[in-house]
Amino acid sequence: MNYPLVTKIIETKNENNRIKTIKFENNKKITPGQFYMIWIPGVDEIPMSVSYIDKNIIGITFKKIGEATNALFNLKKGDKIGARGPYGTGFKLNGKKILFVGGGTGVAMLAPVIEEAIKKKLNLKVIIGAKTKNELFFEKRIKETGAELFISTDDGTYGTKGFTTDIAEDIIKKNHFDLILTCGPELMMKKLMDISKDIDFQASLERFMKCGFGICGQCCIGDGIRVCTEGPIFNEKTLKKIQDFGIFKRDASGKKIKF
């Protein structure tokens, strides 16, 4: 039922000084790429991708940016949150050689699919990027999977200076890939799609969400595609038909906001 299950936080971890992970119990099957609507009682309810998938425990990893994420940031072990989900489609690991590209908090939801790909013994390379060194997270976690990891920071304080797409362009030239999976700023993902040419491509989109189960219409893009149910993961075929992709999103009122 699309009703939040109220649960106690069983673990929290600061990934860096603006990014935190919260873990809680869960006994539903989850495909990496799916998300939950997280209710912070008295504050807001916001969509959050799953960043950790353990047996009966899942985690979300988020950045402090506004009222809800700030409130969430201040919660401690034992505090109550509500969670309804999982919602949406997940990534499909159809390919042997896969490139993962994560920008900003987008890295959070890529981590579990990277771990799954490793378990399936696929051949993978990972690029993660952030504005600056302090904002990076999950470097250690991804390295530990054994995946080949490339890092960029916009300001060059760590890894390659520049954007993830710069690294991607280079790697794609030199290697063969069956599939690219990405999550991050939409303009980055759009650019990556252009770069990817005819390599299969899946990107995770973010839109303002209210219901999460396909009724309110708040998250619709293109020809009425619901990001919450038909997405948030879309392949290049669909993305190419979505006129809004990389162009605009809508705010809570439905007004268009250019990227």
Next chain:
Amino acid sequence: MNYPLVTKIIETKNENNRIKTIKFENNKKITPGQFYMIWIPGVDEIPMSVSYIDKNIIGITFKKIGEATNALFNLKKGDKIGARGPYGTGFKLNGKKILFVGGGTGVAMLAPVIEEAIKKKLNLKVIIGAKTKNELFFEKRIKETGAELFISTDDGTYGTKGFTTDIAEDIIKKNHFDLILTCGPELMMKKLMDISKDIDFQASLERFMKCGFGICGQCCIGDGIRVCTEGPIFNEKTLKKIQDFGIFKRDASGKKIKF
């Protein structure tokens, strides 16, 4: 669900000039003794015991006495009625030697349990009674089962003159019975219970019914026993605790009416 299934009458048969049988489709399992709430659209909805149990067809047999039964009497093959049920408990054939006593329309609902007893190769005797010859019905049907049949009419126009209880008293003296099953006027059944002494005894009661599924309270007797759900078949143990048995029933308003 306690909602009438609207169905077409597939067969009707006049049992005598005031008693008629109506048959309709049914695919629920029925124990003899159970009843349906029969909806005559625009008229009324009344409880009716099942008098025929075939594979996918059941029948009710009723006497024309008031608005609802008159309307029902006038219905023809193809007309629509609603039926919800089956409701209530059924008879329990726990015994080898059984006496059946039916008075008036009570004979209707005894017929299927007599047939079942025959199928189970039990040893049975049947007494049926009516006010007068014209009101008798199901004589042939019961005879055809092979059961030993005794008949009484109050006025002596057929069979033994007198009441079914007179015959019963006589037979009980001369034979051993494990069980007596009865349906008919309540005073008759009460008398029969007195006669039956320590023979197991089950009687089918009639009370005014509205819901049929145990919520409205209209049919309650004794210490709050619902005839529609905990009955209509009661054994002597319960009947002896029911102060109302043979004393009074209630009308639609809940007012007590003495027998």
Next chain:
Amino acid sequence: MIEIPTKIANLRLKNPTILASGIMDEDAGSMIRIFKSGAGAIVTKSIGLKPREGYPNPSVIELECGLLNAMGLPNPGIEEFKSEVIKLKKSKVTVIGSIFGSNSKEFTVLGTKMQDAGVNALELNMSCPHAKGYGLEIGSDQKIVEKITTNVKSSVSIPVFVKISPNLTDIPKIAQSAEKGGADAIVAINTVKAMKIDIETQRPILSNKIGGYSGKAIKPIGIRCVYEIYKKVNIPIIGVGGINTGEDAIEYMMAGASAVQIGSAIYSRDIYVFEKICKEIKNWMKTNNYKKIDELIGVANL
């Protein structure tokens, strides 16, 4: 051990679960049985001055998410009903006499007779959604509600509860009228006006056509009404509508109810529903570290 005794006005209940009016409460036998099987109190069927047969059948049926009924206030009349109350009192049943009338005088006569017969409290039914000249037709007028309550109150000494309807534009206003009239508690809600058309026969299935909707479908409506009323009155509220579980009862309490009534759930969970719900309430309180039910009342009114 957690205990859950409750007090509404000066009426003490062994627990907060009360049998709602109109469900298995026309005869003393049923009411004693249900009281013994766990209810904290019993509300009688709504009783009028004269016997009424109510509407022809079908008068109650089941829908996808609840029950629909238009009984039409069948009752044997107060004179005959007195004997049932007397039996109840002999068995020490805590009983609330529900009455309906078409004006203040009828209510007063009925209230006095009920009190004389021995009921512990009165419930004025001003909310039946399907009986011409009674119930909602009276209960939608603030002045009439106040007047009836005042008059009944001044002629009896037992607590007087007023049962109100959800079929109103402004429910708290009617509750306030009852409070002004001196009501000791508000009972909310009666059934929701509703209808089922049988498409096979192309007619409303109930003989009265329009009926009252009860059961789990109406719980969110009842919760809203109790919540709204709680903000506007200072007398206790008894919550009714779609309560099936201990959690449902707690939800009503958090909305502002001091006790609850249970009707349709007798169908889904049988007459032992009171005992079951009390157990569920206690278990929940234990898990959540509550000692007294009062700590829950109205807590969701932020």
Next chain:
Amino acid sequence: MIEIPTKIANLRLKNPTILASGIMDEDAGSMIRIFKSGAGAIVTKSIGLKPREGYPNPSVIELECGLLNAMGLPNPGIEEFKSEVIKLKKSKVTVIGSIFGSNSKEFTVLGTKMQDAGVNALELNMSCPHAKGYGLEIGSDQKIVEKITTNVKSSVSIPVFVKISPNLTDIPKIAQSAEKGGADAIVAINTVKAMKIDIETQRPILSNKIGGYSGKAIKPIGIRCVYEIYKKVNIPIIGVGGINTGEDAIEYMMAGASAVQIGSAIYSRDIYVFEKICKEIKNWMKTNNYKKIDELIGVANL
């Protein structure tokens, strides 16, 4: 072959199933998609003069027998929304523009702008149960309803529908006020005022606390409202509330609806619900020997 085209006032629909306001109808893309997937017409999200974000989440959740929402009338404002309507008209979508305002002037301005943008008809939302100063607060006053309808009617030439609330003591009266004001049709019902308290966190789950109840739980309430209104007005009624199947739609028609709107069922049966329901209606008509949908309208009003 049975065909089910429908006409409401002078608005022709390919079939009688219309997308209800507020469900997947804020952007042209969705509305075109739903129209193409089978709806006879689309009602837009209710649009106001200025952009509104609506209430914070949670703004819509699922209950046992339906949905509960308090979106708070989020909308980008009429100026921005016009472009969506223009796109719809390019795709030849039959579109009904839903508007809300706090007074007759706002409604008139909005109505004119919607007409200019190209909508085929207007739906005046006088029934939202949870937006302060709008919706039900206006829609419960007979005079205001009549005045707004009159003023909108006199400033536009397209059909004007008035959507009314079930949260009223006397629903047919409000429908009559709309009719007096010149409404071309009544749309009934909007959501039922309701609430869910989350007992774990001891608070109403919706950020706005009170919300509107939709889905199958409310169908018997909607049927009753349409039935009552049908007896009192001479203009067509569009039935809404809990319609999930062709049988549900037929039940509304027998109660008096000339067409139906479908909202919450998009969740239970996805956006193809319109096509599915039309098929079920046709199958039922075939089995029961009906040729035209008009033969069904109001037949249960005995």
